[in-house]
Amino acid sequence: MTDNQNLLAEQRRALILDEVRRRGGVRVNELTRRLNVSDMTIRRDLDALARQGMLAKVHGGAVPVVEASTHEPGFEAKSVLEPSAKDEIARAAAALVAPGTAIALSGGTTTYALARQLLDVPDLTVVTNSVRVADVFHEAQPAGGGSEVRRGAPTVVLTGGVRTPSDALVGAVADRAIRSLHFDLLFLGVHGISVEAGLSTPNLAEAETNRCLMRSARRVVVVADHTKWGTVGLSSFADLGEVDTWVTDRGLGEGTRGEVTEHLPGLVVAGEEPA
Numbered sequence: 001m002t003d004n005q006n007l008l009a010e011q012r013r014a015l016i017l018d019e020v021r022r023r024g025g026v027r028v029n030e031l032t033r034r035l036n037v038s039d040m041t042i043r044r045d046l047d048a049l050a051r052q053g054m055l056a057k058v059h060g061g062a063v064p065v066v067e068a069s070t071h072e073p074g075f076e077a078k079s080v081l082e083p084s085a086k087d088e089i090a091r092a093a094a095a096l097v098a099p100g101t102a103i104a105l106s107g108g109t110t111t112y113a114l115a116r117q118l119l120d121v122p123d124l125t126v127v128t129n130s131v132r133v134a135d136v137f138h139e140a141q142p143a144g145g146g147s148e149v150r151r152g153a154p155t156v157v158l159t160g161g162v163r164t165p166s167d168a169l170v171g172a173v174a175d176r177a178i179r180s181l182h183f184d185l186l187f188l189g190v191h192g193i194s195v196e197a198g199l200s201t202p203n204l205a206e207a208e209t210n211r212c213l214m215r216s217a218r219r220v221v222v223v224a225d226h227t228k229w230g231t232v233g234l235s236s237f238a239d240l241g242e243v244d245t246w247v248t249d250r251g252l253g254e255g256t257r258g259e260v261t262e263h264l265p266g267l268v269v270a271g272e273e274p275a
Contacts, residue, residue, distance in 0.1 A: 012037070013045050014083055020055050020064055021227065027061040085225040085249035085270075090114040092270035093187060093223050093247045099123050099152075101184045104213055105133045107168025107206075108189020110223045112136065122152030127159070127183055129169040129209060134158040157181070162205065170205040178212040186217035188243075190224050192231030195263055198240050200233035207235035219244045226251035229260075240264045 012035060019026050019034075031042045046062050049055045055062045089110055094117035097103060103118075105111040107130040115136040118124065128134055137156045161174030188210065192200045199222065201207050214220050220243050229252065245266035252260070252269060261267050 009045065009048075011083065012041075013049055016042075016045055016062075017049060017054055018082070018227075020062055025058070025061060025063040030061075082225040082227060082249070082251075085251060086110045086113045088249050088270035089223050089225060089247050090117045092268055093221060094118055094121070096221060096245075096247075097121050097124070097185065101125070102127070102182070104128065104178075104181075104183045104186045104217060105130060106186070106188045106210060106213055107133070107164065107166055108223075109166075110225065111187055111189045114187055114223060118154070121154075124154040125157070125183070126154045127157045127178070127181055129159045129161060129174050129178070129213070131158070131163065131167045131169065161209070164203050164206055168206055168209070170203065170209040174209050175212045178209065178216055181216055182218075183216060184218050186213050186220050188213065188220060188222050190222055190228055191233040193222065193224060193228050193240070193246070194230050194232055195240065195259065197232040197236045199238040199243070200231075200236045202233040202235070204235050207237040210237045214238055214242060222246045225249050226253075226256075229256055 028042050032039050046057055050057045090113035093114050099121055100123040102125040104127040112132045115133045119140045134156055137154055159169050159174040159177040161169030162171040190199045222243050226249055240263040243264055246264055247268045249270050
């Protein structure tokens with residue numbers, strides 16, 4: 001952790017969460033020393049994270065929340081988790097996209113970060129069931145409400161469907177739209193990834209929509225930070241062998257990487273040269 005007192009609140013809280021999860025709990029006085037901020041600032045951070053359900057406060061500190069397999073955090077709550085890792089993953093994943101291709105982006109905060117990296121890739125067709133992802137491309141268009149579209153701007157197809165807490169559109173309407181389409185590359189955000197459960201989500205309807213996305217894609221790329229490894233949601237929707245590549249961050253330990261590559265064809269660690 002860092003002792004930079006100028007960290008933004010969201011960055012500081014992400015660091016606190018990482019420390020709580022890594023160590024199984026932290027004390028307030030430890031955090032004040034490591035982050036070089038006041039006791040009151042740390043307590044406000046812990047209060048905010050506890051309200052979001054991201055940790056549990058105890059006397060003198062905080063411990064991780066043991067989440068039920070049906071717990072689905074909202075988009076804003078997930079946005080504060082591993083922001084630097086998500087940006088690194090997004091840059092590495094964007095390098096896999098060629099101009100003029102048809103791609104799909106599922107819902108999620110990492111796919112949202114990826115969408116921002118794709119704004120300058122020309123002539124893309126983007127299929128998404130994420131309201132947030134669609135907004136990234138919409139807001140990049142020229143202001144003024146005219147009919148003129150930026151040259152090379154992507155064509156964006158937003159599925160309909162029922163909105164989840166993480167702002168993904170799922171259900172029968174979304175599934176029907178996706179089944180009629182075919183794309184070169186799918187970038188898939190996940191709630192959890194493990195050897196036993198494969199890819200999983202706490203939302204049953206989202207599980208089926210993700211299956212539809214995978215069936216319509218020639219190549220499947222999971223974009224997920226290292227904290228997703230070992231997490232299991234209520235519903236599994238794919239085995240690891242159905243994924244072509246997992247793009248993750250340098251927080252994934254060496255031992256875990258060996259286990260991953262035994263079950264998954266491709267592993268890209270953002271910020272590192274390929275082996």
